[in-house]
Amino acid sequence: MGIRTGSEVLASFRDDREIWIDGERVKDVTTDPRFRGAAQAMADLYDMQHEPELVERMTFVSPKTDDNVSLSYIEPKSIADLERRRVMVKTWMDATCGMFGRSPDFMNIHVTGFASAASEFAKGGDAYGRNIRGYYEHARENDVSMTHTLVNPQVDRSVPVHEQSKDLAAKIVKETDSGVVIRGARMVATLAAYANDLMVMPSNYLQNEEAAKPYAFGFNVPVNTKGLKIVCRPTAVHLNPASEMDYPLSSRFDETDSMIIFDDVLVPWERVFIYRNVEMCNGLYHRTQAMNQIMHQFCTKNLAKAEFMMGLAFALVRTTKIDVHQHVQGMLSELINFTEFVRACIRAAEADAKPTPFGTVAPDAMPLWTVRMMFPKMFVRMCEIVQLMGAGGLVGVPSYAEMKGDLQADVEKYFQAANADSASRIKLFRLAYDAAVSSFSGRQQLYERFYTGDPVRLAGQHYNFYAKDAYIDRIWGMLDNLEARLDAATAQAAPA
């Protein structure tokens, strides 16, 4: 089959999946006003893969079928492969201003990273290695859209999951000849409304005890599996806007977030990747080096996002000519620094890529870790800078619909700026509002803070992974050397 078209993808979302929002079940995400904008954004991304001038950039030939498949499924064997994959990701990310973080390449790269390391999964039993490999090939050949959910619900973070008095986390409750039965909840699943399959993998650290084993699993199921309920947060889409130009981002890129409830969901054995295996769960992303591949994807997303926010600020300041002021130039320089920092880290990670034990090549982790740790603060500051530059103008422009209302003549006259006619000024400032002020922007800021994990615990991991000894040795070497020189000088000065 290979790459799908947008209309095939939209048709695949009409599969009786159980999605809940605002107290009601969603009939069809492709037509419901809370969902249809992002569903169309998904379709547009899939269609891009077929554009004659993009097909080579976005796809590669399947090693199995000779079909064109998404380049996000490539198992990189060289730096050139990493660069090619980055260009593919960047093309999708530029199309969504970096604001659709869970476009399918995110999970495609995720699953590919796991499949390359199938031998690691096989340590829990040969079948699990075969299963992850088999699922990867299925996803690649059928251009499957995936979401994932890794975290147990926020019930009691002061004790391990298996000791919580309210036992709400998803766990294995039964094993049958045909599969494993899962009951309980997981959080968060972004994009679940627009996914075909759900990966349920470990991330919370588990105690190596018998009682923790029911929570120690990894598997995949179609989102329309019986008993699987997707409970979405309220939408960030403005319903019934006078003009879609007023909400250019939120009307298209609200990828949705949800909680997943497993109401005795049967997972067939061939889709089980880890089963009652705490050791396999803990540190999985590190051991498989899948995280290095995933970081390469989301740092590329960050680059697209930084470039977008920088471009937005450049456009904004030109309209009212505030870029003549030095402190404004200082803030623009900050945006340049953020963008070029992310770009440099990605290139460094590619240049210093290393072979993995699995026959693939992974980008060097540390430059990507650095972006991972610093980008949340950078993005929040980018929003702040756009607010400081747009100032009252962000709320001083009307709906774009006013351009065609009874007040048209006044609007055309009074909403101009030195360097922009009223229509340009209104649409640009509405875009800036959506990017830096709106509830969509608030969710983006929250996303950047948490989607790759809790920053507090990530900082601990970052410190623990970092190769510190050479730097410590250098300090002791410098002190020992100085001490030795002082001792020698003292000995020389002493009377014979």
Ligand SMILES: Cc1cc2nc3c(=O)[nH]c(=O)nc-3n(C[C@H](O)[C@H](O)[C@H](O)COP(=O)(O)OP(=O)(O)OC[C@H]3O[C@@H](n4cnc5c(N)ncnc54)[C@H](O)[C@@H]3O)c2cc1C
């Ligand atoms: C917009 C958004 C989209 C997301 N999308 C996805 C997704 O698609 N798939 C997915 O799997 N996950 C997703 N996540 C979830 C994300 O992985 C988690 O938010 C993240 O791992 C943090 O976990 P938590 O939210 O449960 O916070 P908690 O673990 O409950 O932490 C809350 C606060 O308490 C502190 N805290 C709690 N426990 C400890 C501890 N043991 N030690 C130190 N500090 C602690 C934290 O530092 C934090 O400040 C998403 C999150 C957001 C915000």
